[in-house]
Amino acid sequence: MKRLVLTACLLALACSAMADVDAREAALAAQLRCVVCQNQTIAESSAPLAADMRREIRTQLQAGRSDDEVLAFFEQRYGSFVRYAPPLRPSTWLLWGAPFALGLAGLAALAATLRHRRRAGPPQPLDDAQRERARRLLDDGGTP
Known part of the structure; x- marks a missing residue:
């Protein structure tokens, strides 16, 4: 019985962590511009590159990177243009x-x-x- 309760708790914890990753992935995908479409976020785009970018977001989140680190990665790779709302800087x-x-x-x-x-x-x-x-x-x- 204890083993069943422990398994259920671990499963609930894993589902919660996956839901957190899914929510963070969706939020980040809505902040990044599809570099193929250019007028859509990667969350909205069906371009193959947008799918690759979404997979990269998920991979980095699962590796424990913060949202800012993920955004910085894409900004370093594609420039400030990749941010749908570019940050205010000179x-x-x-x-x-x-x-x-x-x-x-x-x-x-x-x-x-x-x-x-x-x-x-x-x-x-x-x-x-x-x-x-x-x-x-x-x-x-x-x-x-």
Whole structure:
């Protein structure tokens, strides 16, 4: 009876450890970019290289490596690009800052355009000569 209880406890412990490895593998696979597909994580990709990368993750986790060590391994092998969300460091400042800079530039252009329109005032109505020229252009199919 004791042997049966001990076996059950060991089996439960092994299942728990395997579930932990599975959860960590899934979390890491969701953080790494498929270098073949490039717009999918290796968890989503069905490319053979993505399957190899998932196997490598599992192998390293079973060998006792931490999540950071596994990520560092892939980053060393494939570069910072392999991380789906690259870490914030001097080499990736442009990557992280460009969307904000472009947004600010767009807002500045919008403000300048609105300021220019406000200064120009309301549009002036066409005089008779301009109205006649527009009518001729429309009737002739756009040739001046």
